[in-house]
Amino acid sequence: MWLSRRAMLRCSVVLLGVTRTLWASTALPAISYRDLTRPVTVPLGDVSERWQFVEFDAWAVDASGGDLLLKGVLVRTQLADDPADGLVAFCLACPHEICYVGLVEDSSAVELDVQGPDHPLFVCPCHFSAFDPCAEGERLGGPTPRGLFRFRVELAGMNVRIAQVEEAVLQFLA
């Protein structure tokens, strides 16, 4: 049986959609978050400008049941109509050897696996792993096995509320 050109095109589009959905479901697994012991609140005005950031302490319970103090950073990566857009929060502990990363404006001296984006990056001072704050903290270079661990960020009136952290960090730092 021969398919018409239009049917072929329709099948291809459907196949492409299915493939894309399958790829997304396998390549981008949903991130699992866990509640912090108590939420962290940051006034929205403290991160009103692009690249303004606030460091904070967040408490959680690690995978073995112990108290865990997580140093975090809330940063605004872009300005948008919705004040929640462009707000991201990460654990400062580098997933390589848990040194604390810092936001570096000029990362030209850092060796990256890819062409460096034209904006500040988080860089680990110990072994120079680099992370992109505009791409969920993903790894851009260095010995780190993954990107930065993330906090979930939400708006609560005129505050930013951080109440959950990526579950993987609780295992990693246990």
Place this chain on the structure above:
Amino acid sequence: MNTRTLFALVVILAVSSVMATVVAENGQQQKLYVLSSGSNDAIIIDVATNEIIGSIEVGGWPHGVAIPESNDVVYFVTEADNKLVIVDPVTDKILGKYPIGDTPNELDVTPDGRFLYIPARSDGVYEVFDTVKKEIVARIPTKGLPHNAVVSPDGRFMYLSPQGDNDLIYVADTRTHTITATINTEHGPRPIAISPDGKWLYVNTDELLGFKVLDLEKNEVASTAYYGLTDKEKAERSRSHGVVATPDGKEVWSSDVNHELVFVFDVTQNPPKQIARFENPGDPYWLTVTPDGKTVYVASATDDTVTAYDVASKKQVAVIQLPRGKAPKRMQIVTLP
């Protein structure tokens, strides 16, 4: 400016000049070489004044420095271009560069200056470089990632500390360049330091905030020193990454990176007893001590600083700000001939 002030200034200048001359004539000027892990140079600091007096461009990402007893040469290794760089400490000129293994790290040299043990991290070996023949004469494979080496004071043994998937300190005989023993540290060994009498090795390890004391006659762990931390500090994960023994053999200083603390232990007893702790400006990493044991220097890559502590009074005496982006780590002191 009145006459009295002018006279005082002249006296100060004259005294300074005489002191500088005395230092030079006695040949006692000491330089602290600080490796810029994020750059391509070593910063030079005058130990007498704690001031930066220059720098040497040695090559990409210097990651190791060693000085023999003669103090007439300084050996650097550079991680980005895999070179051994030999420098004259009087002129700070480069005398030669030699190709070595991939990703060289913290090396050490036998006291007589004959052999360098150079960890080549990506090759999984320690290379033995003969400084007379100017060539590599042996390659010693280890588990993990070769990273640090420390020689015994008598030069008979080199202690090798590979990081990563390895829990062993390797003991190499410097006459045969072969491994004669291993010591299990239970977790991956990191920076190491040896006591001046050669009887004890102090080892930072993964999973430990403190250091282990290794008995080098029995080749086994004798005790463990734990940092004294508050409950809040214990809940914040950190790591130990810097250890040095004072020349009198009485104290060991060690760093706690994320808590920004430096600890001092009395090691005349086993297990060692904590006798001081300092809040360091920036995350402390590698440490070194002056040959007279008076000053300990602590490097902080996060703040681009080197902090000097007076050993006797246990006080911070200087914070030396390096140019931004240098990420200082390893350090060595040369006493000029």
